[in-house]
Amino acid sequence: MxxxxxxxxxxxxxxxxxxxxTACTDTPHQAPGSPAGDHNRPDPDEPVRRRALDATDALLAAYDALLPQAPQLQPLREDVARHRAALDTATPAPTPSTGAGASGAGTPGATASTTAAAAPTTAALASLERQTAQARLADLGAASPPLARLLASVSAAGVLHAVALGDAAPAAAxxxxxxxxxxxxxxxxxxxxxxxxxxxxxxxxxxxxxxxxxxxxxxxxxxxxxxxxxxxxxxxxxxxxxxxxxxxxxxxxxxxxxxxxxxxxxxxxxxxxxxxxxxxxxxxxxxxxxxxxxxxxxxxxxxxxxxxxxxxxxxxxxWGAAPTAFPGITDAPAGTSTPTP
Known part of the structure; x- marks a missing residue:
């Protein structure tokens, strides 16, 4: 065409x-048209995916620590949960908890999560969102094309979250x-x-x-x-x-x-x-x-x-565009929903 x-x-x-x-929109777990047995092969994106998941768990824990005092942040927390589902559909996202650091317990990101939860302020959460967004970009070169596309989108969403949380610092390129x-x-x-x-x-x-x-x-x-x-x-x-x-x-x-x-x-x-x-x-x-x-x-x-x-x-x-959990991805990853502006 x-x-x-x-x-x-x-x-x-x-x-x-x-x-x-458009071929890049296929899920990173299995290439389209590949034999069914390919799912047993090691995922070359696993190290990148694990780092992204750990960082997302830390964000979820920070949101859970702050939600009791700021329930209006629930939509942002739901976006982060969608990010986690897109990064690893095989592992359920932690559920919200009022306990500090509860969703990060027992995970590699537990230390960072507990630290964020210990100081549940909107400013601290905004800073964590921006830092996490920047870290995702650091893995672009190591990711497969579909995962790189997802990481770039999720990173942009993180910067938007930081702005919504009041972070006026310029985004690093x-x-x-x-x-x-x-x-x-x-x-x-x-x-x-x-x-x-x-x-x-x-x-x-x-x-x-x-x-x-x-x-x-x-x-x-x-x-x-x-x-x-x-x-x-x-x-x-x-x-x-x-x-x-x-x-x-x-x-x-x-x-x-x-x-x-x-x-x-x-x-x-x-x-x-x-x-x-x-x-x-x-x-x-x-x-x-x-x-x-x-x-x-x-x-x-x-x-x-x-x-x-x-x-x-x-x-x-x-300019007032409708918010979305995945900027630039109209075909939202499995388990997510993305409003169309």
């Missing part, structure tokens, strides 16, 4: 429809963002060429072309000074990301695809309210583009895609 043109990106909501990317240098590194461009990943980056570039066009429409309909400033900031970020993908593609020997003359909008934009919805729509769809990009590119390039995913998830939140 031929991918839709960039001109229809805003209407369809997705630019990445190729089978090479998994690697230098592509827009911060005049050209991509030699290792990045070489792997882009050798690994045959020009097509996924062309898709990302096309998505950014569409976002730049969309924010031009958004800014023209906003009347509030604060929102107009936010729109200009978002537009500048997408222009920088667009330029970065162009440099990366050119550096790998590919010719960056140009922007279309215009793009079809997903719905009429006639006032400030619909302009805000368009901004949320643009950012939400970009999280899907970048979650898929994490799984589609070579391991040295995954941090670039994960950073872009996190930034779009944050902007989608700022």
């Amino acid at each position: 031929q991918p839709p043109s960039r001109r229809t990106f805003l209407a369809l909501g997705l630019l990445l429809t190729g089978g090479a990317l 998994a690697a230098p963002a592509p827009s911060t240098s005049a050209s991509p590194s030699a290792s990045t461009t070489a792997s882009a060429s050798a690994g045959g990943t020009a097509a996924p980056f062309q898709d990302a570039l096309g998505a950014e072309h569409a976002a730049v066009y969309g924010y031009g429409v958004v800014g023209a309909r906003l009347t509030d000074d604060g929102q107009r400033t936010a729109a200009r900031t978002s537009l500048a970020a997408h222009q920088a990301r667009r330029d970065a993908w162009q440099r990366l593609l050119a550096g790998s020997g590919a010719t960056p695809d140009p922007a279309a003359a215009g793009y079809q909008l997903p719905f009429p934009v006639t006032d400030a309210a619909s302009a805000g919805r368009l901004a949320a729509h643009l950012e939400t769809r970009l999280t899907t583009v970048y979650a898929d990009l994490v799984a589609a590119v070579a391991t040295p390039q995954r941090p670039l895609a994960a950073d872009a995913l996190r930034e779009s998830a944050l902007r989608a939140h700022q």
